[in-house]
């Protein structure tokens with residue numbers, strides 16, 4: 343049974359133990375690139391068209407060359423097939439600006455008219471890994487969460503688009519630092535808040551609250567990443583009679599609602615079982631929400647515009 347699969351964008355299955363990147367890859371030097379994390383279930387890359395749609399949007403935000411989605415689809419299918427259908431996998435799609443040495447040569451190539459060679463070849467690959475052990479626990483037992491300030495206003499995304507708040511860039515060092523900070527406080531996860539005390543998102547998940555028959559999540563314009571899982575949930579929940587709303591939430595809303603959820607492509611629906619040390623008991627409809635997410639990501643097959 344393979345425990346890692348690596349496929350480059352030309353469709354070649356590579357040795358996952360062999361070096362792939364150059365030392366001057368801009369993704370490594372500056373975190374200047376984008377990625378997607380996708381759940382592989384029953385041999386399929388779940389909600390792949392949503393992920394490819396967001397990959398395209400992220401590439402636009404970073405002025406990367408337009409991703410060739412047909413080639414990505416083929417590489418994803420190849421990698422999922424190699425992984426097999428007997429267990430879930432965590433798939434990463436990685437796209438960086440390519441090699442710094444090629445970028446440095448651009449100005450010279452433009453002056454000499456050699457425009458075809460002026461854009462560095464992006465680094466692009468698909469990697470599948472086992473799902474981390476924490477994921478099963480998060481799905482079944484939920485997660486203990488602390489709220490941490492992100493130190494930004496909900497207006498930042500629109501005031502400073504170069505902050506790339508709605509793009510899934512490779513620059514995740516501060517997100518990982520927040521998770522380590524939370525772990526030192528005995529928590530599993532984080533809900534970031536804005537300077538106005540609004541709810542933002544987790545370092546690797548979207549926040550959704552349930553209140554009566556409503557599901558509510560903060561809008562992307564507040565500076566959060568549009569989540570594939572949250573979106574797949576909303577599509578499925580609307581069919582089941584839920585009212586699904588994008589609205590700014592205050593941190594107080596987290597305490598007065600029926601349940602709070604961290605939604606992400608691999609952990610799927612992780613219920614917040616304690617918030618800043620306060621225990622949050624499971625509502626009667628917790629399983630219904632979990633099932634809606636499962637169905638949502640499995641059915642989210644069609645191409646959707648973001």
Ligand code: PLP
Pocket residue numbers: 379543544545546547548566567568569570571572605606607608
């Ligand atoms: N917000 C951030 C910052 C994330 O990193 C992620 C997950 O990757 C999400 C939200 C949830 O997105 P998705 O459901 O597409 O995995």
